[in-house]
Every structure is written in structure tokens, then in C-alpha cells.
Amino acid sequence: MSTRNDGRYRGVFPVVPTIFDDEGKLDLEGQKRCIDFMIDAGSNGLCILANFSEQFALADDERDAVIRVVMEHVAGRVPVIVTTTHFSSEVCARRSRAAESAGAAMVMVMPPYHGATIRVTEKGGYDFFAKVSDAIRIPIMIQDAPVAGTPLSASFLARMAREIANVSYFKIETAQAAAKLRELIELGGDSVVGPWDGEEAITLMPDLDAGATGSMTGGGYPDGIRKIVDAYMRGDREEAALLYQQWLPLINYENRQCGLAACKILMKEGGVVRSDAVRHPLAPVHPKIREGLLEVARRLDPLVLRWSR
Template sequence: MSAAVPREGLRGVLPVAPTVFRDDESLDLHGQRRVAEFLVDAGSAAICVLANFSEQFSLTDAERLQVLEATLDQVAGRVPVIVTTSSYSARITRERNRDALQRGAAMVMVMAPFFGATMVVPEDGVLDYFRRVADGLDIEIMLQDAPMSPTPLPVPLIARLAREVPQVRHAKIEVPRTAAKVRALRAAAGDDLPGLYDGEEAVTLVPDLDAGVLATMSSATVPEALAAVVARYHAGDRAGAVEAWERVLPLIHYENRQCGLAAAKILLAEGGVIGSARTRAPFPEIGPRTREELLDLARSRDALALRWA
């Protein structure tokens, strides 16, 4: 059973756990458990699994369940576990939501429905989709507003979703000009949407905190550093938060622009948390020069992933 989500939303860092593979691309569930333990030790306020940075698009349905079960068992209720359940099909998403609830997840994260670059859904279709995936389910939903989906989510639509679908109480905003959108959402949705979070590896974290996000949904690269940034900010030490954030900003910017989801795996493998940094083909491998530059940045910032094991 996962820990409960506070009614006022989560504060801190909500890292996305990578899905751990062996060198032959098979699941490494022992490594998955070690990642969960590392993220708890790093001070995470919650852990998200099966997200895009978890390579959810490369997993079978059976593998999804194995990853979720291993994580929930290892976390053992110490922090909430968030499960990404996105699918173009409302039926599939609703079944995944029901399954996540029954297994003990605290929240589900759902993208606006899409398939490829051209199969987008109009506003009325988005509203109907979220009504269907939430119908009869006692689990909170985080709306993922990400550029991967070409289905638009303008502020009035998100506010209407929060107002008309009671389970939609959280939103992860990871689009250009996040801070401006968060401010507009706070004004439009108010108490209907208490949980506002950013993503994109926290590259705009302090401006987003200024705008009203409570937490950052980062990767698993430096969760301990980002947890400290958010804690300082919410304690009223904005200057200290800025200083701590700017210290790790070159590393997370490098991750965001040069490595993507592979960055966390590289650090976790280098530090012995997991046995392999493998991603599933055809995701591109990171070249040796890029890998070393990433590790140099991480070492100079004393990343916990490199010494936790």
C-alpha cells in the first residue's frame, strides 16, 4: 500500500524512476528495487513509475505490472507511488487506473489522449475521456501537460477538467513558459487544482516555484539536491534555494539537452545502484564523450547517485 497524498498537494521532489534493464534489455527487478530505495533515501516526497522517462513506451503490459509491484513492495508505504497509466484508449486507461488503485498506488498520471503526431482529440473529447477514465474510481489523477502529446490543453480546459472531474486535483506542467501557465491555472482553477508541479528535469524550477508549483517532477539524477532546493524555498529561504538550484543547474541542463532519460541510468550504473545503464532499442545510445562530460558534472556536484551504493 502506498502512502496517501495530502489534500493540499505534494511538496518536494517527485522523481520519475527509470525502468532498469540488464544488458540484454530484460527487466532487472532487483535493480528496480534498489532505485526505489535510493529515491526514498534521497528525500523524495513521492516516486513516479512507468512515465515517459521510465521508457513506458517500450514495456509490455506484463512488464508494467512487474515494475509497479516491485516498486510498491520495496517502498512499503513510506512515500506515495504515482503510476502513469496513459493510453489513447479511455477503456485501457480506466482499466490501468483501476488496477493501480487495487495494487495500492496513491495517484495516477494521465496525458491527454493522442496517437502519433496527427491523431489529436478536440476539447469535448478530452473532457469525455477524463470523465470515462475517472468514473467510479477513488484515486487522484495528475494531468500531464507535456509536449509529447499534440492534443492541446489550454488553461480554460484544464480548469474545467479540475472543476468537473473531481479526481483531477493535480497537474504536471512541462511545456514552454511553464511559469506563466501555472500562474494562469492558479487564477482559473483555484482550489479545484491544489497540486501544481513542473517537470523537464527542473530546468526552470525556481521561476516555477515563484509561479506557484509545490514540487518538481524530475528525473532520478539528483533528487537529493532538488529536494533541498524545494525545502529551502518553502521554508522562506528563496536566496538559499536559488543558490542550491544554480549549483546543479548546469548538470540538469546537460541532462535535459544532451542525454534525456539515459542520464539517470548512467549515474545510477556508475555509482553501482544498478548493474546496467541499458535503454531499449531503438533509443539512441549515449556516446562516450557525452557520458564522461555528464559524469564530470555529476562528480563536481557530489551527486548522491555516485556514492549511495
């Protein structure tokens, strides 16, 4: 289950890819099929407009279209996290209000950054998240990932959890993620409602051991990730470890070889979507790498390869 009686979101919330046609235009019908597959594959919830959704390549009107179509099509079947990251505190707050109005269960936000060098101070980051929190009534998940290039110490994250009303979930994707999760949980206590794993589940087992209660992964095989997380959460760590070893080659292929294109390749191969296009100037995956991904996936027989058949 994605929630329990205490209202906390748990489980596997994969990132939904933004579906394009071969010309790079939004394919909203394909987007709906993608959503249906991901729910059928056991996703406890979904996350849209994340980096693996190519949010950085979308125009504002395209973002609005994706939110509208996804929220209408999900129709309450699972909770949806909407990524509202923006450098501007005001724009991020406005995006977050709009996401809440559309029915988002939570927003995910990176600390403000631009390019390789433009950052804000720790005080600036604190004030940024405080302003976003003041604009909404739903939880904020802070995405702590290397792409932002912004150091967020466990003590700083815990302080924001304690002091900023809606900051309560954390997706930790930095090096030594498990150690950081342990420190965050220790320092933040009950204020850290959701310590989560990310980065395509490449560190899933140590992160679960550290206390992670959720995992935000790629969108191609939620059924496989669910098997691992469900076994762990019911107390069968040995079974979870064996399953993790089985699925790790595919996780590794996504994390280290294909990146955000992996789920689209799997979805196209299985007939979920018509095109696995990524938006230019991103380059298509090399045919041999694509072949290798599918070879590894077929050994596991994930639902994505047979969903439409």
C-alpha cells in the first residue's frame, strides 16, 4: 500500500516519462497508456515532471498539459507527486500551488541552482523552501541529488524538517546515500516523515537497511522493484536481497548505460507507447546499448514487455 492509517506515503513511486512522438511533440494518448501500464505494474504512486521525465526540456504550456492529462487520467487510482522545481522561489511556489489545485499528493523540489556555478547560501535555501511551504498545504519532498550541485547536509535537511511545516519527505541520491539517510533519520526524528531512496534503486538494499520507507525509481519495471520492497517491508530481508540480486543487472543498465531513455525503450518494445524518442538535443541510445538493455530485461520477463499483448 502507498499509504497507511497514519497517512504516510510509502512504497514504490516511479518517475513517469514524458511521452513524445518521433518528431518530439507531446503524445498525450501515449502518456495515458504509459500511466495505465505503470499502475498495472504495481506502482504505489507516481511522480511526474521529474528530471527523468525530461522536465528541463518542456515548455510551461507543455508542463500544464502533462499535469492536466495525467491527473485526469489517474483519477485518484494512486497518489501523484508533481515536481515543481524552479530557481525562483515565487515561480516554484506558484507551480506548487497549481499542482496542489490539480490534485497532487505532494510536490518534489530541488534546491535552487542554475548551471554549474549559480547557487544560493544555506539561508537562501532555507528561505526558498519556507516560501514554497507557505504557499501550499501538501508535503514537500526535497530532492537531494548531485545534479543541483548544492550541498545539503543531513543536519540542514533535518533542521528544515523540524522547522518548515510541509518539508517532510526526502529523496536522497547523493554518494553514500545510506549513511546520509541514517543520519537524517537520527537527527530529524518524527519530523522526517518519508526518508526515500532514489537513483533508479541502484542503492536500494542499503537504503532500506538505513530506514528508507519509499523508493522513487525509473518507470520501466515497477513490478520488479515492488517485489524487492514488498519482501523487505514484510520482514523477509533474505528474500528481498535475493530479488535485488536478480533485478540489479537491469537496474544497473538503466542507471549506468541508458539513463532516462531506458523506460521508454522498454515501453516501446512492449507496445505500451509508439515512440521511445527523447527530446533533442538528447541523443538516442546506441542500438547496441538498446539491444543489451532488452537482453537483460527479457531474462526477467517484466510486465512492460508483455503488457499490451
